[in-house]
Amino acid sequence: MKMHYDVEGGEFINVGTASSQFKKTLKMLGIGADIIRRISISMYEAEINMVIHANGGSIDTEITPERIHVVLQDQGPGIENLDLAMKAGYSTASRQAREMGFGAGMGLQNMKRNCDELQISSVLGEGTRVEITVYLNQES
Amino acid sequence: MTVGEIVEKLGLEVACGRDHLDRTVSGGFVGDLLSVVMGKATEDCVWVTIQGHMNIIAVASLVNVSCVIVSEGYAVDEDVLVKAEEEEIPILRSKDSSFEVVRALVGAGV
Ligand SMILES: Nc1ncnc2c1ncn2[C@@H]1O[C@H](COP(=O)(O)OP(=O)(O)O)[C@@H](O)[C@H]1O
Ligand SMILES: [Mg+2]
Numbered sequence: 482m483k484m485h486y487d488v489e490g491g492e493f494i495n496v497g498t499a500s501s502q503f504k505k506t507l508k509m510l511g512i513g514a515d516i517i518r519r520i521s522i523s524m525y526e527a528e529i530n531m532v533i534h535a536n537g538g539s540i541d542t543e544i545t546p547e548r549i550h551v552v553l554q555d556q557g558p559g560i561e562n563l564d565l566a567m568k569a570g571y572s573t574a575s576r577q578a579r580e581m582g583f584g585a586g587m588g589l590q591n592m593k594r595n596c597d598e599l600q601i602s603s604v605l606g607e608g609t610r611v612e613i614t615v616y617l618n619q620e621s
Numbered sequence: 622m623t624v625g626e627i628v629e630k631l632g633l634e635v636a637c638g639r640d641h642l643d644r645t646v647s648g649g650f651v652g653d654l655l656s657v658v659m660g661k662a663t664e665d666c667v668w669v670t671i672q673g674h675m676n677i678i679a680v681a682s683l684v685n686v687s688c689v690i691v692s693e694g695y696a697v698d699e700d701v702l703v704k705a706e707e708e709e710i711p712i713l714r715s716k717d718s719s720f721e722v723v724r725a726l727v728g729a730g731v
Contacts, residue, residue: 497679504683521683522659529655582672587656594660 482544488528490536493581499540500525519595520549520615526588527553527611533578535609553611560603622646622731624688624711630729637702638711646687649731651719655680669719673697678704692719
C-alpha cells in the first residue's frame with residue numbers, strides 16, 4: 482500500500498499533517514501500538530525538519546507485510562555536515578521555529594532511536610532525502 | 622491517580638476533554654521543546670508546558686500523555702481545543718508557573 486503527501490513550507494502553526502494522517506491509516510490497518518509510535522515519531526521529526534529547515538517537500542510511504550518505509554524528499558539547502566547535524570543539541574533552527582518549541586537539536590536523534598533503519602543523503606544547495614524503515618515482524 | 626483528581630486538587634481550568642478525566646496518570650514531564658518531550662516523556666504522564674499552539678496535540682498524541690497542563694496562563698487557541706477533543710486529550714490550564722504546577726503535582730502524589 483502506497484501513499485503520497487505534499488508538505489508545505491513556511492507554516493509553523495500546524496506541522497505534521499502528513500504524519501498524523503499516516504498514523505490514522507496505520508491505526509485503521511491494525512498495526513501494533515508500539516510500531517505506530519516509533520514510525521510516527523520518526524516521520525513527524527522528519528516532517529518538522531522538512532518544514533522548518535527546507536521549506537517543505539514530499540513524502541512517500543509504503544506499507545508491506547514486512548515493513549513500513551517512509552521517504553521524505555525536499556529541495557531545501559541540504560545538510561553541510563551530517564555528523565555534526567546528528568549530534569544531540571546541534572540545531573540551525575530559526576528563532577521563530579525555536580519559539581514554537583522546535584529546534585531542540587534532538588530530531589535526528591529521535592529518528593535514529595525510534596526506527597530500525599535511517600538513511601540520510603543530502604546535497605548542499607539541492608536538497609535532502611531521508612529514508613525511514615520500521616520492520617513489522619519484530620514486535621513479538 | 623486520575624486526571625480528574627489532579628484537576629480538583631490543583632484547581633485547574635478544564636479547557637477541553639471533560640469526557641476523559643477518568644484517565645489514569647502515571648508520572649509527569651515538564652518541557653517546552655517538542656523533540657525533548659517526544660524523546661523523553663513516557664506514556665500516560667501529565668505533560669506541563671507553556672506551549673499552547675497546535676503542535677502540542679501531535680506530540681501529546683504521539684507520546685500518548687494522559688493530559689496536558691498549559692501553565693503560566695498561556696492561551697490555547699480554539700482550533701487546538703477542537704483538535705484535542707478529537708484526539709481525546711484533556712487540556713488543562715493554570716495561571717501558575719510550570720515550577721508551581723509541578724510542586725503542586727508532587728504534593729498531590731503524582
Ligand atoms: N531536511 C533538512 N534540510 C536541511 N537541513 C536539515 C534538514 N534536516 C535536518 N537539518 C539540519 O540538521 C540539524 C539537526 O536536525 P534535528 O536533529 O532535527 O534538530 P532541529 O530540527 O531541532 O534543529 C538542523 O538544525 C539542520 O541544520
Ligand atoms: Mg528537527
